Amino acid sequence: MIQLILQKELDAVNGKMLLDINITIDQGSLVTFYGNSGAGKTSILRMIAGLLKVDKGCIRIHEKTWLDTEKGVCLKPQQRKIGFMFQEYALFPNMTVKENLLFALEKGQDPSIVNELIEIIELEQLQDSKPQKLSGGQKQRVALARAMVRKPEILMLDEPLSALHHHMRSKLQDYILKIHQKYAITTILISHDISEVIKMSDHVFVLDQGQIVKQGDPLTLLTHHSINNNVQFIGEIISIEKKENTQCIITLLTGANFIHIPIEEKKVQSFRIGDRVEVSSDVFNPVLKKIATTPNM
Amino acid sequence: MDWQPLLLTFKLALVTTILLLIVSIPLAYWLAYSKSKIKPIIETFVSMPLVLPPTVIGFYLLLVFSPSSMIGHWLHTTLGIQLIFSFKGLVIASIIYSLPFMVHPIQAGFANLSSTLIEASYVLGKSKMRTLFKILLPNIKPSLLTGIILAFAHTIGEFGVVLMIGGNIPGKTKVASIAIYDEVEALNYDSANMYSFILFIITFFILLLVYVINGSYLKRFWR
Numbered sequence: 001m002i003q004l005i006l007q008k009e010l011d012a013v014n015g016k017m018l019l020d021i022n023i024t025i026d027q028g029s030l031v032t033f034y035g036n037s038g039a040g041k042t043s044i045l046r047m048i049a050g051l052l053k054v055d056k057g058c059i060r061i062h063e064k065t066w067l068d069t070e071k072g073v074c075l076k077p078q079q080r081k082i083g084f085m086f087q088e089y090a091l092f093p094n095m096t097v098k099e100n101l102l103f104a105l106e107k108g109q110d111p112s113i114v115n116e117l118i119e120i121i122e123l124e125q126l127q128d129s130k131p132q133k134l135s136g137g138q139k140q141r142v143a144l145a146r147a148m149v150r151k152p153e154i155l156m157l158d159e160p161l162s163a164l165h166h167h168m169r170s171k172l173q174d175y176i177l178k179i180h181q182k183y184a185i186t187t188i189l190i191s192h193d194i195s196e197v198i199k200m201s202d203h204v205f206v207l208d209q210g211q212i213v214k215q216g217d218p219l220t221l222l223t224h225h226s227i228n229n230n231v232q233f234i235g236e237i238i239s240i241e242k243k244e245n246t247q248c249i250i251t252l253l254t255g256a257n258f259i260h261i262p263i264e265e266k267k268v269q270s271f272r273i274g275d276r277v278e279v280s281s282d283v284f285n286p287v288l289k290k291i292a293t294t295p296n297m
Numbered sequence: 298m299d300w301q302p303l304l305l306t307f308k309l310a311l312v313t314t315i316l317l318l319i320v321s322i323p324l325a326y327w328l329a330y331s332k333s334k335i336k337p338i339i340e341t342f343v344s345m346p347l348v349l350p351p352t353v354i355g356f357y358l359l360l361v362f363s364p365s366s367m368i369g370h371w372l373h374t375t376l377g378i379q380l381i382f383s384f385k386g387l388v389i390a391s392i393i394y395s396l397p398f399m400v401h402p403i404q405a406g407f408a409n410l411s412s413t414l415i416e417a418s419y420v421l422g423k424s425k426m427r428t429l430f431k432i433l434l435p436n437i438k439p440s441l442l443t444g445i446i447l448a449f450a451h452t453i454g455e456f457g458v459v460l461m462i463g464g465n466i467p468g469k470t471k472v473a474s475i476a477i478y479d480e481v482e483a484l485n486y487d488s489a490n491m492y493s494f495i496l497f498i499i500t501f502f503i504l505l506l507v508y509v510i511n512g513s514y515l516k517r518f519w520r
Contacts, residue, residue, distance in 0.1 A: 049416075049420050076419075077416070077419040078420075079422075081422075088413055092432055093436055094432070094435040103423075104421045149421075150422060
């Protein structure tokens with residue numbers, strides 16, 4: 001069990017913000033911190049790692065106290081057994097992939113874990129390459145493996161996937177899950193992608209302005225609508241075209257996809273280019289409902 | 298032609314550069330990462346040889362090193378070291394005089410490294426020392442080389458400081474730049490020209506090396 005009680009005044013974009021959380025995380029679980037940028041997610045990880053000073057609070061990891069401001073206990077980052085995967089990977093440019101992992105070994109640790117991890121992330125071919133020769137996804141895998149070399153008590157991943165394309169992302173999610181399951185390691189993942197949170201985690205903490213506003217099972221917490229037989233998605237109107245008869249075609253951008261939706265001319269009046277709309281359909285009958293007007297019109 | 302002044306010049310530059318490197322790495326590390334309030338003052342002291350006339354540095358070192366001063370007296374009576382008109386004195390003066398040329402490139406090298414590299418090493422359980430030698434220094438090799446070369450070249454070009462505290466003792470303190478001045482005074486333009494030409498060529502190639510390295514023409518070599 002991991003107990004985090006953290007208080008810290010942070011310098012946010014619009015002035016000071018008080019980060020104040022009190023949470024527990026089950027041993028061996030994979031949890032996510034979800035929220036907008038600036039909500040304090042990365043600061044929490046940095047405080048657990050000992051890279052950021054905590055004003056008041058305590059950190060207990062599996063019965064060991066890493067921090068207790070009241071008793072004056074504060075372990076250095078070196079003394080906390082953590083795996084930390086930085087957003088910008090932070091691979092050492094002067095070392096090859098394998099050397100990066102070997103560097104992470106503790107004194108007297110059996111080095112066979114290095115080969116084992118290289119095998120898991122499937123980078124045997126590239127193990128003697130320097131990091132600058134690797135693609136973003138490969139660097140990420142090395143950073144993940146390096147964070148695992150010490151067999152840390154807690155693995156923390158700071159938005160590891162945000163810089164990657166969709167395809168690479170889902171592959172990396174699988175690597176993370178594989179490692180999480182194989183080593184049964186308590187893992188904290190930062191994400192601002194709903195589908196990622198739902199796919200990856202057992203428990204989600206929703207952060208806003210330094211506070212935990214919601215927590216629980218990701219599927220029930222983050223899907224606003226109950227699941228039913230309807231198809232639903234949200235998109236932005238990028239064009240409205242008049243056709244013959246009384247038909248119009250509205251083109252929507254949703255994610256990276258364009259979708260044409262036929263609509264009667266008299267209904268089109270209320271829509272403008274730039275509006276955000278929710279499309280729902282009971283298979284054959286698309287219904288368009290406005291959820292936000294374009295701000296400039 | 299007497300080669301002794303040239304050899305002495307390079308001996309002085311070599312010894313100075315090696316000692317400077319040892320002194321400058323911790324100093325540059327502190328300047329790059331410290332948040333101390335006295336940092337600007339230390340930075341100013343390190344940079345002052347860039348703008349002060351060498352004779353000013355030489356003059357004050359002369360006062361400090363002279364046996365009539367407290368420090369000079371103590372060095373002389375307890376350690377038996379005399380710094381004035383000696384090679385040791387020249388080395389110490391050269392270290393002070395060339396300090397910014399070694400410290401500045403190394404400090405800039407540290408400052409340009411991403412701080413997450415250091416943090417990544419710390420969270421992997423590595424000490425500050427190990428991080429310095431295994432992560433920081435190997436990743437600022439071009440800066441180290443620039444510092445080494447600039448400090449070496451600058452020491453070769455020393456004149457005012459040497460003249461003030463070293464004087465003109467053949468084999469001990471008569472370096473090439475002093476020898477040139479000496480020869481010109483004695484109207485031996487030919488040997489003055491020989492010394493000058495050799496220094497000219499050597500400094501040209503030393504500085505060329507710096508620009509080749511900084512222009513990343515050698516990047517492949519360093520990676």
